[in-house]
Amino acid sequence: MFPLEPLQYAAECWKMHQKPAPHPPYWEAGEHGVMDVAHDTSNPNVCSSTITYQLDGYVGLFADLALIAQVAALARERNRTLLIDDRYWNRGRWQDHFMSVRHTQPGPEPGCTPPPPEELVACPRLAKHWVVNSRTAKFHFSHGFDDQYHDAYSHGIDRLHPIFDMALTSLESTIIPNKFNSDLIRMARNEIGKPSYLAVHIRRGDRKPVSWKYRDGFVPLLDYLHGVEKAWQKINATSANKAIWLASDSVEAQRQFIDLLPAGVDTFGLSISSNPGLRSLQPSSAYRQVDWPSKAPSDRIQETRGVIVDFALLSGAWMPAAELGVWPEAVVCTISSNLCTLSAVPFGWELAFEKKLWVEIDNAGSIAPIWNAFELF
Numbered sequence: 221m222f223p224l225e226p227l228q229y230a231a232e233c234w235k236m237h238q239k240p241a242p243h244p245p246y247w248e249a250g251e252h253g254v255m256d257v258a259h260d261t262s263n264p265n266v267c268s269s270t271i272t273y274q275l276d277g278y279v280g281l282f283a284d285l286a287l288i289a290q291v292a293a294l295a296r297e298r299n300r301t302l303l304i305d306d307r308y309w310n311r312g313r314w315q316d317h318f319m320s321v322r323h324t325q326p327g328p329e330p331g332c333t334p335p336p337p338e339e340l341v342a343c344p345r346l347a348k349h350w351v352v353n354s355r356t357a358k359f360h361f362s363h364g365f366d367d368q369y370h371d372a373y374s375h376g377i378d379r380l381h382p383i384f385d386m387a388l389t390s391l392e393s394t395i396i397p398n399k400f401n402s403d404l405i406r407m408a409r410n411e412i413g414k415p416s417y418l419a420v421h422i423r424r425g426d427r428k429p430v431s432w433k434y435r436d437g438f439v440p441l442l443d444y445l446h447g448v449e450k451a452w453q454k455i456n457a458t459s460a461n462k463a464i465w466l467a468s469d470s471v472e473a474q475r476q477f478i479d480l481l482p483a484g485v486d487t488f489g490l491s492i493s494s495n496p497g498l499r500s501l502q503p504s505s506a507y508r509q510v511d512w513p514s515k516a517p518s519d520r521i522q523e524t525r526g527v528i529v530d531f532a533l534l535s536g537a538w539m540p541a542a543e544l545g546v547w548p549e550a551v552v553c554t555i556s557s558n559l560c561t562l563s564a565v566p567f568g569w570e571l572a573f574e575k576k577l578w579v580e581i582d583n584a585g586s587i588a589p590i591w592n593a594f595e596l597f
Contacts, residue, residue, distance in 0.1 A: 222336075222337040222338040222340070223274070223305065223307075223337035223338075223340050223351070224340075224342075225308065226274060226276035226277075226278065226308060226353045226354070226355055226356075227355060229274070229342035229351060229353060229355070229356050230342070230353075230355040230356050232341075232342055232343060233342050233343035233356050233359045236255075236343045236344070237343075237359065243363075243364055245367075245368070246364045246365065246367065246368035246369075247298075247345075247346070247368070249344075249346055250344075254344065254346045254347065255344055255347070256341060256346075256347045256348055257338070257339055257341055257347070259335075259339055259348060259349075260336060260339070263333065265332060265333045266332065266333045266334075266335055266336075267301040267303075267327075267329055267332035267333065267334060267335060267349075268328075268329065268332075268348075269298070269299070269300045269301065269348055269349070270295075270300055270301045270302070270303055270334065270335060270348075270349045270350070271291055271294060271295045271298070271300045271301075271302055271303070271350050271351075271352065272302075272303040272304070272305050272334075272340060272349070272350070272351040272352070273287065273288050273291045273302075273303070273304055273305070273351075273352050273353070274305040274308065274351055274352065274353035275304065275305065275306045275308065275309035275311075275314065275353070276308050276309070276353045276354055276355065277308055277309050277310035277311075277513070278354050278355065278509075278597070279354045279509065279595075279597060280507070280509060280558055280559075281311065281524060281527060281528075281559075282527075282531065282557075282558035282559040282561075282562050283354060283558045283594070283595050283597075284354060285395060285558075285562060286387070286558055286561065286562050286593060286594035286595070287352070287354065287357050287361070287594050288304075288390070288394075288395060289386065289387040289390035289391060289394075289395060289562075289565075289593075289594075290361060290383065290386060290387065290390075290593065290594060291352050292321070292325055292390040292394040292395070293383075293386035293387070293389065293390055295325065295327065296325070296389075299327075299328050300327065300328075300350075301326075301327035301328065301329055301332060302321050302325050302327055302394070303321070303322075303334055304320075304321050305351070310512060310513050310520060311520055311521065311524045312517065312520065312521040312524065315398060316398075316521055316524075317397065317398060317401055317521075317524055317525065317528060318395060318396060318397055318398055318401075319396045319397070319398050321394055321395075324393060324394045324395075324396050325393065325394040335348075335349045342356045342359075343356065343359055343360075345360050354597050355597060357594075357596055357597070358596040358597065361594065361596060362596060369382050369383050369386070370382065370383070376588050376589055376590075377573055377588070377589045377590055377591060379589070380589055380591065380592070380593060381569065383593045384564075384565060384569055384593060385569075387562070387565045387593055388565050388566070391537055391538075391562075391565055391566055392566075396538065397528060397532070397538055400525075401525055401528050401529070402538065404497065404498065404501070404525060404528075404529050405528075405529050405532040405533070405538060407495055407497065407498055408465075408488075408490075408493070408498055408529050408532070408533055409532075409533065409539075409546045411488055411493060411494070411495060411498070412463060412465065412486075412488050412533075412546060414461065414463050414486070414546070415546060415547070416461070416463075416546075416547055416548070416549045417463035417464060417465055417486075417488070417546075417548060417549065418448055418451055418452070418457075418462075418463070418464045418465070418548065418549060418550050418551075418552065419464070419465045419467070419533060419534040419535070419548040419550070419551045419552070419553075419563075420444055420447075420448060420464055420465070420466050420467065420477070420551075420552045420553070421467045421468065421530070421534055421551070421552070421553040421554075421557065421559060421560055421563070422441070422444060422466070422467070422468035422469075422470065422473045422474065422477060422553075423468070423469060423507075423553070423554055423556060423557040423559070423560065424438060424468065424469055424470040424473050424506040424507075425469050425470070425505075425506035425507035425508045426507065426508040426509055426510070427507075427554075427556045427557055428556065429554065429556055429582050430554075430555055430556050430582050430583055430587075431582050431583055431584070431586070434582065439554050439581060439582050441473065441476055441477050441480060442480065443581045444477060444552055444581060445477070445480050445481070446581075447552040447579045447581045448464070448481075448552055450579060451549070451550035451552060451577060451579050454550070454575070454576070454577060455549045455550060455577070457549075462484065462485045462486070463485065463486040463487070463488065464481070464485060464486070464487050464488065465488050465489060465530075465533045465534065465548065466478070466487055466488065466489040466492075467489060467490070467527075467530035467533065467534055467559075468489075468503075469503045469505075469506045469507040469527075470503070470505075470506040471491045471502060471503070473506075474489060474491055474492070478492075490502040490526055490529065490530065498529070500522065501522060501523065501525055501526030501529060502526060503523050503526065503527075504519065504523065527559065530559070531559055531562070531563060533548070534548060534551055534553070534559070534563045535548065535551065535562070535563035535564070535565070535566040535567050536548050536566050536567055536568075537563075537565075537566035538566075548567065549577065550577040550578075550579055551563050551564070551567055551572075551577065551578050551579065552579045552581060553578075553579075553580065553581070554580065554581060554582035555580050555582050555583055555590075555591070556582055558594075558595055560580070561591065561592060561593075561594075561595075563578070564578045564591055565593075572591075573590075573591070578591075
């Protein structure tokens with residue numbers, strides 16, 4: 221049955237990677253040419269070349285969005301039509317949360333008809349209608365991708381600047397919240413009522429720390445507080461303008477962190493919002509991927525909206541030019557969270573890595589590179 225299920229596409233890719241083989245440059249065919257399926261050419265309205273991202277429901281929202289950001293960039297570069305397949309997604313439909321990519325990135329043939337599902341191919345990427353999901357991404361976004369898109373003439377984090385820019389363009393022009401979510405983001409920004417604030421994200425649930433010293437639990441809340449204090453020192457914050465947007469998948473962790481803050485700090489967040497519409501978006505429990513499908517579909521949609529709002533407030537993403545007066549001056553988070561990793565992109569290269577205001581407190585800069593654009597599963 222077509223399209224294949226996500227793990228079936230992964231199995232097809234594994235079939236092509238059973239034996240060591242020479243790897244040609246990223247966009248060149250191997251010695252046997254391009255392997256592909258037969259294509260029906262009877263319908264002239266079918267898109268001539270596409271890249272489809274299949275939302276498979278196996279990973280968290282921001283793991284998917286980080287990969288989609290790169291897939292969208294490749295579609296732009298290769299002059300292909302970008303498509304989203306959400307039939308297996310467990311967060312509703314794509315347009316429950318974001319604008320259709322057929323409008324935000326119409327591609328070279330606006331309005332063309334998607335190919336028949338039996339023509340989608342996961343490996344190789346040179347197939348006419350390439351499909352990617354979280355389980356096939358490792359076949360396309362590892363060493364060959366690094367060789368093609370990392371800056372070979374730079375060192376450390378600077379090598380990743382090109383794919384950072386690829387992701388930034390996608391988040392600015394392709395992955396755009398729908399009107400409902402945009403209104404929620406605007407409500408949250410209006411509630412802060414100050415031109416600047418610090419953003420803190422506390423991840424609990426199933427994402428354990430990367431650093432060995434925290435292997436038996438979570439990054440202590442005192443480390444988050446020290447990260448906040450460090451950021452306040454960098455931006456020369458005064459007692460009169462200290463405000464925090466606090467995001468977390470654990471309401472209890474939020475309460476405990478607020479208790480640690482010094483007096484006089486204005487704290488905002490979904491769980492403590494005075495707006496019932498925002499408060500209803502708070503997570504019901506610390507996020508565990510294995511538990512997510514058991515939630516009611518309406519709850520999954522609602523909590524997905526909540527984390528989209530949190531991401532916007534943490535990173536400064538999707539802020540209209542007319543509202544540039546409200547901006548996070550620093551982000552404090554842990555690299556084990558894909559939300560934390562992706563938040564560096566809208567925040568900006570200069571602020572995140574040159575001024576070091578993306579404050580990662582798990583590895584805390586002890587491992588190079590200090591940031592990665594996406595996670596492979």
